[in-house]
Amino acid sequence: MSTTIKEEKETASLLDSTQVVIKEALDKLGYSEEVFELLKEPLRMLTVRIPIKMDDNSTKIFTGYRAQHNDAVGPTKGGIRFHPEVDEEEVKALSMWMSLKCGIVNLPYGGGKGGIICDPRQMSIGELERLSRGYVRAISQIVGPTKDIPAPDVYTNSQIMAWMMDEYSRIREHDSPGFITGKPLVLGGSHGREKATAQGVTICIEEAAKRKGIELKGARIIVQGFGNAGSFLAKFMHDAGAKVIGISDAYGAIYKPEGLDIDYLLDKRDSFGTVTTLFDHTITNQELLEQDCDILVPAAISNQITKENAHLIKAQIVVEAANGPTTLEATKILTERKVLLVPDVLASSGGVTVSYFEWVQNNQGYYWEDEEVQTKLKALLVNSFNQIYEMSETRKVDMRLAAYMVGVRKMAEASIFRGWV
Numbered sequence: 271m272s273t274t275i276k277e278e279k280e281t282a283s284l285l286d287s288t289q290v291v292i293k294e295a296l297d298k299l300g301y302s303e304e305v306f307e308l309l310k311e312p313l314r315m316l317t318v319r320i321p322i323k324m325d326d327n328s329t330k331i332f333t334g335y336r337a338q339h340n341d342a343v344g345p346t347k348g349g350i351r352f353h354p355e356v357d358e359e360e361v362k363a364l365s366m367w368m369s370l371k372c373g374i375v376n377l378p379y380g381g382g383k384g385g386i387i388c389d390p391r392q393m394s395i396g397e398l399e400r401l402s403r404g405y406v407r408a409i410s411q412i413v414g415p416t417k418d419i420p421a422p423d424v425y426t427n428s429q430i431m432a433w434m435m436d437e438y439s440r441i442r443e444h445d446s447p448g449f450i451t452g453k454p455l456v457l458g459g460s461h462g463r464e465k466a467t468a469q470g471v472t473i474c475i476e477e478a479a480k481r482k483g484i485e486l487k488g489a490r491i492i493v494q495g496f497g498n499a500g501s502f503l504a505k506f507m508h509d510a511g512a513k514v515i516g517i518s519d520a521y522g523a524i525y526k527p528e529g530l531d532i533d534y535l536l537d538k539r540d541s542f543g544t545v546t547t548l549f550d551h552t553i554t555n556q557e558l559l560e561q562d563c564d565i566l567v568p569a570a571i572s573n574q575i576t577k578e579n580a581h582l583i584k585a586q587i588v589v590e591a592a593n594g595p596t597t598l599e600a601t602k603i604l605t606e607r608k609v610l611l612v613p614d615v616l617a618s619s620g621g622v623t624v625s626y627f628e629w630v631q632n633n634q635g636y637y638w639e640d641e642e643v644q645t646k647l648k649a650l651l652v653n654s655f656n657q658i659y660e661m662s663e664t665r666k667v668d669m670r671l672a673a674y675m676v677g678v679r680k681m682a683e684a685s686i687f688r689g690w691v
């Protein structure tokens with residue numbers, strides 16, 4: 271695919287730009303146009319309307335989605351986000367990225383993703399529970415331990431997974447821990463799932479730092495987002511001797527070149543990953559991204575590094591903990607500037623990897639120690655990083671395209687063997 275198409279796509283939706291890179295990856299690997307036609311959109315997309323009784327006795331109708339990209343390899347898998355800006359296109363793109371992540375780490379899954387348009391920060395616990403249960407009732411026909419297995423994502427957590435698992439188990443009239451992952455430990459959750467995404471990002475940072483000859487001890491790190499992915503990551507980096515000099519949340523950012531007190535911030539943040547509201551002197555999220563640092567980790571939302579600010583990024587390494595934080599045009603600019611960009615479909619695959627471990631443990635009814643989870647996660651991610659880095663070097667393509675080439679192969683082969691194309 272020509273550079274011109276990429277350039278035209280700067281303002282494109284997440285779905286359009288995902289299709290551009292999938293097409294490019296399939297072309298490079300020699301797959302036919304039919305394979306692209308099959309993989310360019312999810313196989314299934316369900317839109318549901320969920321009536322919920324609110325605390326003031328009114329009824330509010332929420333819109334939710336579940337996308338299932340491709341189930342040639344196995345059941346689909348992916349998180350559910352509760353966010354006011356969720357939309358159909360985003361959920362579709364997110365399900366496609368899940369397929370790529372599962373391909374990259376070689377998990378026996380295709381990709382799925384769900385979302386509900388809502389703002390959980392404005393809802394009571396009771397309203398959130400009713401919404402979580404209502405969503406499961408609405409999508410129950412197309413999900414299940416051997417069909418499509420949800421998990422947490424933005425503004426959802428282990429409590430929400432617990433309500434969803436309970437609702438699904440009631441519908442099916444038997445306990446179904448394998449229906450959903452990211453559950454509390456006492457309900458069949460796995461050791462290590464809560465910190466898994468950040469653990470995966472940490473492994474990618476370690477590998478990228480080696481390639482760039484950067485010593486992690488003393489390296490200056492900026493993390494955008496202080497939720498599940500961002501806050502654990504800041505802690506891991508801090509404990510590894512790196513200097514976390516900036517963090518942010520939805521309301522702003524704090525930056526301190528001498529290094530932030532991460533333990534204090536962790537203690538003060540709320541359950542939605544908000545902490546900057548406690549500070550008088552904040553900067554914007556956009557300003558934070560442009561500060562001088564060695565390693566930058568966007569760990570919040572999509573479309574944060576664009577052609578407008580990619581020239582201003584000072585970091586030598588950008589590791590995408592969030593899904594879709596860098597546009598295609600910005601990817602090109604960073605790559606030309608020799609910034610090592612570790613793409614989302616690799617960097618954030620630690621979460622789904624430990625979710626897979628959780629599902630395996632639920633299926634066998636035998637539970638592993640944390641150490642076993644850590645060892646297995648590290649082995650898989652180091653191997654995936656190496657494969658993608660090597661693909662990028664040998665095929666002379668950027669790390670995102672290399673990751674798509676590695677991630678799409680198994681799904682394409684499985685679809686062909688099944689006779690779908």
Ligand SMILES: NC(=O)C1=CN([C@@H]2O[C@H](COP(=O)(O)OP(=O)(O)OC[C@H]3O[C@@H](n4cnc5c(N)ncnc54)[C@H](O)[C@@H]3O)[C@@H](O)[C@H]2O)C=CC1
Nearest residue numbers: 424425495496497498499519520543569570592593618621
């Ligand atoms: N939780 C998981 O297991 C995984 C999460 N991810 C991705 O990581 C990213 C963060 O997810 P989580 O940490 O789980 O979510 P979370 O809900 O725990 O935290 C989200 C963080 O982003 C901040 N945020 C929200 N809107 C923002 C905005 N407009 N500008 C700046 N910051 C904003 C919030 O204040 C919060 O600090 C998302 O892109 C998600 O898809 C990827 C793989 C797995």
Ligand SMILES: O=C(O)CCC(=O)C(=O)O
Nearest residue numbers: 348349421423621622625
């Ligand atoms: O843990 C999972 O199954 C999915 C995590 C997820 O939604 C993601 O990687 O974006």
